[in-house]
Amino acid sequence: MDFHLSEEDLDFKQMARELAEKRIYPHALEFDEKGITPPELIKECAELGYFGFTVPEEYGGLGMSATAFMGVLEELCAACAGFGIMLSVHCSLTCEIIKLFGSDELKQKYLPAMAAGEKIGAYCITEPNAGTDIAAIATTAEDKGDHFLLNGTKTFVTNAGFADVLIVFAKTHPEEGRKGLSCFVVDKASEGIMVGAPEKKCGIKASDTREINFSDVKVPKENLLGNLKEGFKMAVVILNSGRIGVSFQAIGIAQAALNEAIKYSKERVQFGQPIANFQAIQFKIAEMATRLDAGRLLAYRASQLKDEGKPCHRESSMSKLFCSQMANFVCNEAVQIHGGYGYIKEYPVERYFRDARVTELYEGTSEAQRMVISRDLLKD
Ligand SMILES: Cc1cc2nc3c(=O)[nH]c(=O)nc-3n(C[C@H](O)[C@H](O)[C@H](O)COP(=O)(O)OP(=O)(O)OC[C@H]3O[C@@H](n4cnc5c(N)ncnc54)[C@H](O)[C@@H]3O)c2cc1C
Structure with missing residues (x-):
């Protein structure tokens, strides 16, 4: 498709x-x-x-x-x-x-x-005490005349270990809540940046996830992205892109899991015949493929709206919500079709099952997506 x-x-x-x-x-x-x-x-x-x-x-x-x-x-x-x-x-x-x-x-x-891939980027918004509630971030960027002074801690930063360019959200006007957020491009080589040890994760272990601490980091004035106090607005716009990306990550994992499940069901013989002959297995495969295609349609709708410059806030959240749940469902069923072997590392569905889990967590949890979708539907 x-x-x-x-x-x-x-x-x-x-x-x-x-x-x-x-x-x-x-x-x-x-x-x-x-x-x-x-x-x-x-x-x-x-x-x-x-x-x-x-x-x-x-x-x-x-x-x-x-x-x-x-x-x-x-x-x-x-x-x-x-x-x-x-x-x-x-x-x-x-x-x-x-x-x-x-x-x-x-x-x-x-x-x-x-x-050119010579400099890798990382995106730093989440903090130990501010995940879904972005407005609660405590990192500050104080205006010091010819530069901003950045202080705070970001957590769960993907690519943190080898990134060169950090996008950092910080409060320039702490008393104004989410309206006081601004966003900066920060060179990771700047003095005062400390990167933590890699997090030990359940899945997507080939990605690098770490905490980053900023202690009196000088950020040139010209490295402010957009205007002061536009950070929240920018985060909302950019999350659409990220959510579409995670949707396709989920689709990729689910497609791989479905392919493996189909292959295995034709090879595995029980009761003298391939398990693919059993209707219980056939129906699982039908359900997995149908949900996968539905997710793909939602995801392509969102990405095409984005390419056309049309609003896609609700659509990217719908896509992310559905695709991440779909991937978890498909991978769970793929493990089930493999029986005990699905729980063993020799078969890739074990990895897909672990990798799918995070798609419901980052770039906004499934609960956060439901908040975005319902708010949009219920607004006047
Ligand atoms: C592997 C990995 C990589 C990541 N990469 C990055 C990255 O590169 N950059 C970055 O900035 N962040 C990154 N994150 C962070 C990720 O985006 C956050 O973990 C996510 O936004 C959730 O925040 P939290 O973990 O603080 O959960 P919390 O916000 O504490 O949520 C805990 C639970 O409460 C629910 N909840 C919270 N508020 C509400 C509410 N109002 N109503 C109903 N339920 C609610 C949540 O849905 C969740 O179930 C990454 C996370 C992981 C695991």
């Missing part, structure tokens, strides 16, 4: 599938067990232009649509969801926010190196 993917988009998707099948999937269990984001694969993807997929050509990117990028992301996530989310955070959150809200000077300064 290709929705409205152009020939060019499909070529990119096919190329990504070949890369994923040959270079990523065969090592995905090793990446998972060692908890590594392999630098040589980052380099390979950079050479293919993936790090600047949606960055305009004038800043060194491929200038492709978000929808085309989603095709590539799905394929990478089907092979290794941890590797895929590294790229999604870099492109859909970090490059995207600079592209949408950065001054021309900031775009010139950061986007070419980011598009």
